[in-house]
Amino acid sequence: MSTPSKPETRTISVDYLARVEGEGSLKARVRDGKVEITEFGIFEPPRFYEAFLRGRRFGDAPDITARICGICPIAYQMSSVHAMEDILGVRMDGALRELRRLIYCGEWIESHVLHAFMLHLPDFLGYQSAIHMAADHRDAVEKALRLKKIGNDIVALLGGREIHPVNVKVGGWYKVPTKKQLEEMVPNLEWALDAATWAVEFTAGLPFPEVEQDYEYVSVCHPDEYPYNEGRLVSNKGIDVPASEWNQVFEEVHVARSNALQSKVRDRGSYHVGPLARYSLNFEKLSPRVQRLAAAVGLGPTCFNPFKSIVVRCLETVHAVEEALRLIDTYERPTRPDVPLVVKAGEGHGATEAPRGMLYHRYRLDDEGYILDAQIAPPTAQSQMSIEDDLRVVLEASLDLPDDDLQWRLEQTVRNYDPCISCATHFLKVEIDRG
């Protein structure tokens, strides 16, 4: 005969939330099987980017904001240059625009494969890390590393190096590549197309917890393209505005014990940015190959299971490889690497799709082009309330698990978002009060 468990406080402590960038903590209270999250905190030390950008010149923004995140520097460079170009009244067209799309493809491949295989897959297969996993799955790890490297090769060729590339500037590029330089990447990209397809099939066969959430998905949406650099902010619950209206639709709130601001839809609440949101809002703009592949592995045109984000990352990797091949095929080297700029005062906005979701920048410049005011809403901060919602649901469904397994499952739940915790300032220390 079982006896009712005594009231007790069960504390599960994780001193680092591994395989994400940064630090966070989770405290939850359980009463009658219902979970209340009492704290989901971020411990990453504040770096004050928005404050020290004031007084820097507009051209410094892509180099400085890249340093917010070592995994997705291109995203910061892209959102910042688009916001500055919005103020200066220039638009990127033709090859200059296509090259920006190409470097973003490189970052998506590199970042998605890093996350899916090195950081997230070990959770599904029960390994502490990809290095532990390599003991039993050496071929898969080696293949993933080669695929990741091909993404990095694109970033390094166009940007000068993989991390904090130097070639992106407001108004275009410092130097543009020759067609031949780009074509040298084609054989590797053709291999990558097969490898990324294998990655989709491999990850689609993993065991997924049955969790579906009624997310408000938000992404950049473009009439003709799967979103990278350009488009309106759109949700599945009625948002459809230009990036300049970010602050009318969303607000940043500062919760106690946190060094990160978290964003919410005004008067509504949590929302979700990232691969699942992009996929579910833009499915018909994925290439026919990716759409067929999704159907073949049993994924519909929308997906609301956060654990399946790993499959969607791999699908987006296939898309990015195909897109890179197309961009290289049609590339004609522009006669100059940039467009002329005339400095003026004003306010501008940029929203682009970082691998982990929409990244919004806003700047105000004086008439000499110095920054007066800066606002940066990183994707992890935008998804943070959604992560908290998921933790509540997963915790409620998993209360029977032993402490170690429960902690691991909660970490995996956070890792579903590929959180770039340094960018949103952020490690998981879990404490559960079971009453």
Added chain:
Amino acid sequence: MAKPKLGVFKFASCDGCQLSLLDCEDELLAVADAVHIAFFPEASREYIEGPYDLTLVEGSITTPHDLEAIKKIRADSKFLVTIGACATAGGIQALRNWKDVTEFTSYVYAHPEYISTLETSTPVSDHIPVDFELRGCPINKWQLVELVNALLHARKPNIPTYSVCVECKRRGTSCVMVAQGIPCLGPVTQAGCDAICPAYDRGCYGCFGPMESPNVTALAEWWRSVGVDDRTLVNALRGFNAYAEPFREASDVYAQQA
């Protein structure tokens, strides 16, 4: 013989320097065969306590908590290497050192009272003895591999302290400042990046910090001669290695004149 134990720790930073290890796609598994990755939370859940034979520290010291944590890490480490501009010079977040951090906190956060931070962002070597520094924003992954390799073979790492100019010459890049009048920090910046910026038709912006014995004043006069105003000069010196002494001191001089 037991494999040397590696620990990777982080303070205020972007994670890019430790990511450089994961970016060694062709070498990562070989490195993992040669050293025991005992603590590396960006890559692994495993936590094996120190002492560590090699400790890599990324990030600058910016909170009261960091001040205590770094001392414990030092006590747990045989050979401690700081990696990157944040750990070796305070990073871009050291720009606060010239400003009022209270104003910074209230500018960024709605509830400054929730934020615990120091007034300055400082390099790790301001607080504990450091055995070696790898420069760069980010570090060069080949220098990291060289460092690990040198340590495994008990030899001195081959990390040059001359200027970026040497790398430009070796790479065959024409001097962007002489030939195109583009202001460049290369003559006072330590090599290590392989002189990327000039190869992409832009001036070096100093990510590897000051070279050994730089003549910053002489370079500043060159910048003025190609038409750079003092405000731009000060901003250039106050970049990712702003708080490294030669850049800091020169920037203070020109800030007074600006």
